[in-house]
Amino acid sequence: DSHIQYERVGADVTMKCGSMDWDAAVTWTANGTDIDESHLNGSYLILKNVDLTQSGQYSCYEGSSWHLKYQTYLRVGTPPKEPVLMCRSNNYPKGFYCSWHLPTPTYIPNSFNISVIHGTREMVCEKDAFPKNRCHIRYLQLFSTVKYKVTLTVTNALGKNSTTLTFDEVAIVKPDPPESVVAKPVPNNPRRLEVSWQNPSSWPDPESFPLKFFLRYRPLILDQWQHVELSDGTSHTITDAYAGKEYIIQVAAKDNDIGTWSDWSVAVHATPWTEEPKHLTTEAQVTETTSASTSSFMPPPTTKICDKGAVVGSGAVAVCWTAGLVLAAYGVLFI
């Protein structure tokens, strides 16, 4: 006959070949491979200090006939350590859920049992289909000062362990992060960013149980966050952004009156509006045009041009003479 045998890591295991006598001639196999006789004590199979790799199917055959006399599936594992249990209400006031896991694997099947007691009343925690290590409870009462006591017991073939959580109705309230966070530049405002978001969809009644929000933002190039707490509304305009710098922005939520802050939302990135830069070649053309116009409007030559050092070309000499004749004419008039 075949069955499952569970043993602890490090244990010494002795397997008997069914009802065969100790001195019967037998052959043992592990997963179809013959086991060396050094591991046998008569017809008993001795496995010392077993480890996880020795899990498998062990079979015992009668020596001459090779009739299968005994078969067992050896599962090497460990008893469970104290499980990790967490309870949270992300859908207040509807109810809460508890989830759990083992800090280290046992390598063998475990079963979990959870009990929830509120005062003298035992409540049923309905197991979720997925994930498997989770169950949920509907609140039967609200605003109770009586604590909830949740005990999780994990059992396997090698032992059991348990943990207990005790908490108030309000202490475990923690919403999911805000959803659909959007950040946009504000046209013609180089220091503003408009941020908007939505209540988490798991929060059933934000009108009666309003959330408040915490917004944090920083330019990518800096490590320091700026924070803003908002008691109502699902939008905010940042007015002190550094011009032209890309920002990272996140939002968290909390019930207005009770519980703790949610995790931060998915981060969004945005850069404030900046003015379009002018095209470079256009600027150069404007500069040349301006120079040419200026030279055509240059004032008529003055006496400075008559200075010896400043004279350039034969045209300047004629101009000097002209200026001289005009001055001489004026001088004659006033004698």
Place this chain on the structure above:
Amino acid sequence: MAASDSPSAALRRRDLCSRGIRLAGKMRSDVVDLLDTYVERQGLDASASVVAVEGVPAAAVERWDEQTGTQRLLENLAAYRAFRALLAQMLEEQREQLGEADAALGRALAAVLLQVSAFAYHLEELLRLESHGPPSEEGASPPPPSHLSLFEKKLRGLGVLRELAQWAVRSARDLRQIAKPSLGSSSAPSLAESP
């Protein structure tokens, strides 16, 4: 049309609800601070569990979301009238026990008592907007003289303050429900009609 349906009554209700929500928030914050002071001054363990004490209105309620506006107001009013008497008794006991030695605790108790009275008034005003009006206080007699030991009185006081803190949270929620346009007291079935 009932008086509670008129536009001015709706505005008055919304105003009273808004102010009441703010008052409930402030009251809760002050009660939580008072709880810390009370536990410390009375030498109690903050995590001590206190069984339900006779005469202290429990905030816990089943099917809270199914309550009518009038039910909410009536339950709140009954609770705060009871707390008014309980806090007055605590204040008296505290003065007898400690005299003027702990004036801070006495002042904090008195401040919360004032807020409780103000909140009860808010609730009475809201009920006056309903066809019923607030019930008289004939049934809300002060609690009998305490026969409890000093330690039992301290534990009872802890229970009173914890329950009051919970009521302050509940009251803000109740008023938000009442303030909803579609679920105001006037549109909910009256107490006589509710199942």
